[in-house]
Amino acid sequence: MSGALADEIRRAGELAYPAECCGVLGGRVKEVKEVVLLTPVVNRRTDDPRRYLISPDDLLQITNDLRRSELEVVGYYHSHPDHPAEPSAFDSEHAWPWYSYVIVRVDHGQASDITSWVLEEDCAALRQESLQVFSEV
Numbered sequence: 001m002s003g004a005l006a007d008e009i010r011r012a013g014e015l016a017y018p019a020e021c022c023g024v025l026g027g028r029v030k031e032v033k034e035v036v037l038l039t040p041v042v043n044r045r046t047d048d049p050r051r052y053l054i055s056p057d058d059l060l061q062i063t064n065d066l067r068r069s070e071l072e073v074v075g076y077y078h079s080h081p082d083h084p085a086e087p088s089a090f091d092s093e094h095a096w097p098w099y100s101y102v103i104v105r106v107d108h109g110q111a112s113d114i115t116s117w118v119l120e121e122d123c124a125a126l127r128q129e130s131l132q133v134f135s136e137v
Helices: 002-018 056-068 089-094
Strands: 022-029 033-043 072-081 100-107 110-121 125-128
Touching: 002 033, 002 100, 002 110, 022 056, 033 056, 033 072, 056 072, 100 125
Parallel strands: 072 100
Antiparallel strands: 022 033, 022 072, 100 110, 110 125
């Protein structure tokens, strides 16, 4: 993921604070997942601002848009307001195998740590995966 995309995720978390932001990671899969596009999504969760929900209709539209650009959904991102950039029990229970889950910590409106997680094959837990952020030349 480029530094510019990581910064976009941080800004989204700051703008949504104290609620969670959310969005889709669009990219390609070669030897590793490569994130090349972020699609911010309206958080459809109305009962709890510390949770996020991407509606099935939104996800279907985004998936179709990505396919037209020869990209695919490689994961999702969201923020953790005033909590570590680690998956909550809720995150683990609602994750899907293979997809990357990028979490940005936002403390008092200021974004900081950004991490990535993937659900283990046995679906037991999310484990941290390498998140390479590179600067554009």
